[in-house]
Amino acid sequence: MTSLRSTRRTEAVDLPVLLTAHPLSVAHAMRTLEVEGAGGVVLFAGRVRPGRTRAGRVVALDYEVHRAPALARLQELERDSRRRFRARQVVLWHRVGRLGVGEVSVIVGVATPHRAEAFAAARYLIEELKSVVPIWKTERARPGRRPRRRPSRRAGR
Amino acid sequence: MARTSPTVRVLLFASARQAVGRSSLDWPVPSSGVLAEELVRRLGAEFPKLKPTLRTSRFVRNGRYLGNGRTLVRPGDEFAVHPPYGGG
Numbered sequence: 001m002t003s004l005r006s007t008r009r010t011e012a013v014d015l016p017v018l019l020t021a022h023p024l025s026v027a028h029a030m031r032t033l034e035v036e037g038a039g040g041v042v043l044f045a046g047r048v049r050p051g052r053t054r055a056g057r058v059v060a061l062d063y064e065v066h067r068a069p070a071l072a073r074l075q076e077l078e079r080d081s082r083r084r085f086r087a088r089q090v091v092l093w094h095r096v097g098r099l100g101v102g103e104v105s106v107i108v109g110v111a112t113p114h115r116a117e118a119f120a121a122a123r124y125l126i127e128e129l130k131s132v133v134p135i136w137k138t139e140r141a142r143p144g145r146r147p148r149r150r151p152s153r154r155a156g157r
Numbered sequence: 158m159a160r161t162s163p164t165v166r167v168l169l170f171a172s173a174r175q176a177v178g179r180s181s182l183d184w185p186v187p188s189s190g191v192l193a194e195e196l197v198r199r200l201g202a203e204f205p206k207l208k209p210t211l212r213t214s215r216f217v218r219n220g221r222y223l224g225n226g227r228t229l230v231r232p233g234d235e236f237a238v239h240p241p242y243g244g245g
Contacts, residue, residue, distance in 0.1 A: 046245050063244070064170060064171065065244075066168065066170060066217070066237055066239065068220045069217055069220055069221075069222070069237075072220070094244060105245065106244065106245050126245060129244055129245060130242065130243070130244055130245040131242060132242070133242060133244050134170070134217075134237075134239050134242055135242060135243065135244030135245075136170055136171035136240065136242060136243045136244070137243045137244070138171065
């Protein structure tokens with residue numbers, strides 16, 4: 001950790017765990033994972049995909065988080081991956097707030113000595129993150145072309 | 158002189174918040190506290206729309222997940238209702 005922090009970084013985050021309202025950078029995550037002794041790096045980025053709901057076309061997702069337990073769970077996952085997969089460095093970054101279609105909502109990255117562990121760890125981490133970290137998303141939709149008479153009501157709340 | 162009655166701060170997320178229409182409640186409890194399962198039962202009775210969500214939720218008292226409903230929740234505690242997660 002200390003060697004990571006002391007090298008070349010100018011941006012604020014090279015932390016393994018992060019919950020932020022600011023856009024996530026895949027390039028920055030990749031730099032954070034460039035550590036000595038790691039021959040395999042797997043990086044997964046989840047993006048807001050377009051879709052439809054009964055309310056119309058999805059234009060954004062609102063992510064909310066219960067921050068303290070979420071951070072604790074993310075830190076547990078980080079420790080877990082270091083132990084189980086010999087991870088040398090981990091990135092578990094999640095964005096919160098309103099995200100438009102195409103924006104990156106989550107980055108899970110792992111650097112391990114060999115590729116097999118890196119793939120296994122990344123898969124493990126994203127699945128665990130989705131099931132044990134208190135983060136929720138709500139779809140924001142815009143009515144489609146056939147706006148049924150709904151004078152001044154907007155989709156959602 | 159009316160005294161302020163002891164309360165628990167109930168935090169509501171996602172579908173729980175939508176069911177109640179608020180993100181938090183100051184919920185009156187006896188000064189000796191209340192069992193988590195009883196608190197949940199009372200919340201369901203007060204907010205019928207919340208009931209289905211409560212059945213699938215996890216509960217967090219002062220940042221710690223509850224293993225069962227026998228935990229005592231005391232005045233001043235924070236008690237969070239966590240519907241199923243949906244990050245990623």
